[in-house]
Amino acid sequence: MSTPAAARPLPMPDETSGPYWSAAADHILALARCARCGSFALPPDQVCPHCRSTDPDYAFEPVSGRGTVRSWTVVRQSGLPGFAADLPFVLVDVELAEQTELRMIGRLLDGPGALAGSDPALRLGARVRVAFEDVHPGVGVPAFTLAVTEPSGVTEPSGGVR
Amino acid sequence: MSGRRFAARNKVAVVGYAHSAVQRHAARPLGAVTLETARAAIADAGLTPADVDGIVTSALFPTAGSHAVQDGVSSVPATWLAERLSSGARHVAGFHGIGQIPGMVGMAVNAVASGAAQTVLVYRALHNPPGKYHANSMERAAGPAQWTAPQGFFGPLAMIGLPYNEYLQRYNADRAAMASVVVEARKNGSRIPWSYWHKRPLTAAEYLAAPMISDPVCRYDCDIPVDGVAAFVLTSAEHAADLPHRPVYVSGYASGLPARRRLPLHWPLDDIMDVGTETARRLWEASGVGPAEVDLPQLYDGFSPFVYFWLEALGFCPRGEAHRFVQDGRIDSDRPDGLPVLSGGGALGNGRMHGIPQMLECYLQLAGRAGDRQRAGATVGVACHSSPHYGGAVVYTAEPS
């Protein structure tokens, strides 16, 4: 087969997402925050999903990138040919630390090995942190890695709004 | 807004049907198959196309793939059919939400009950395009897709994989329990002449040996894409009394709408069940029955986990218990004491006909037309489609009180 391998789809930043993707290129997770009620919205909708303002005037603010796993799936076939070389891979459904039910889906870069063994590291409630895949020059795509269990006494960094 | 009695309860009835062959790829265009099936349904009802003054469908071509949508080929909108069936249609409409079957049935019932039409043809035409069903060659993810596709979250397999795994993990359930559901669907589908799976039942061992696609979803947890068409005729209860078949009345319907904004195709388990429970509450209020009165709960199974979700949302078992409930023959339609949740074979046993097998089984059983699988005394049926939080359900009865 001489067909060139398909590439992963690249995000097309638009007026709702430009700052998100420019921050992601610098490996910073910056989420849209409603100027009216202060809630994060992912994705940022025309109408704030929390206070329903039609003028949410979102500002993109860096978040901790920390979260917990609510579910996962191991993708073994993808409709997107650009992911063929990555199969199988794990997608995690993550609730971010900053806000209840602020959920985001991305690849778990630890891979299916995180499910190995009798006491797998990937389980409901497992802690993860954001990571970025540089899929193209100037394009970073958010993903996750399992957070290393930290020794007791180390506190979570502040900065997020719960 | 509180729920309330459906004002048109039992005032509109299903009076006839037709179903095409279900094939991987039909030899003729979908539009032609649709027109023939529509004519057959009208004839089955003892009518002619001139008697049909309403045409309602839901024309969505439900693929994530990069296939062109072409009227009469991959999709058959109501206008397309109306222009070819007869010149008399005065009410031509399409449902655009998710849960296409309850959505379009509700629109048809309302048209008849309001007098916008006297007799409505409702139909669903589904197409399997050449090539891989969900393959998409997108190089740029624009609009809503930018939040998911670059990250590898794409299409309905990962969509259902996440809440299904959430269910298994939360309730310490084994995916092997689902064999009971899939084997039951395929057993019943294997007995239906037009089914893609006719004479091809599945064993639990075959189910468990099937390759995983998006863990914990394996190949046989998914219905197979097909070309197929089904059509039904609905008319007023008064008119139905003059027609050849025993009418089956629509008692009520309800559809869900997610309460939270999510990423595209992100259907967390709590969204499904919290909104789904509310969908069920409104369904029972509208129709005036509850789970204890239902003889025939035909649950949606386009992906097998929906059977668990509907069992729990409708109140046939507590949350987290469906994986146990379906064991030990309790959903075996061959047992007189079994709860026949897939006696019509469902989508897993027929092919990707959306909620048509559920609706058809309610109609056939309640009209006394189910042949060898006719259940004595079946009076009330529920036909579900899609997810309890995004789709909906319709209650049918043979005996309007």
Ligand SMILES: [Zn+2]
């Ligand atoms: Zn707001």
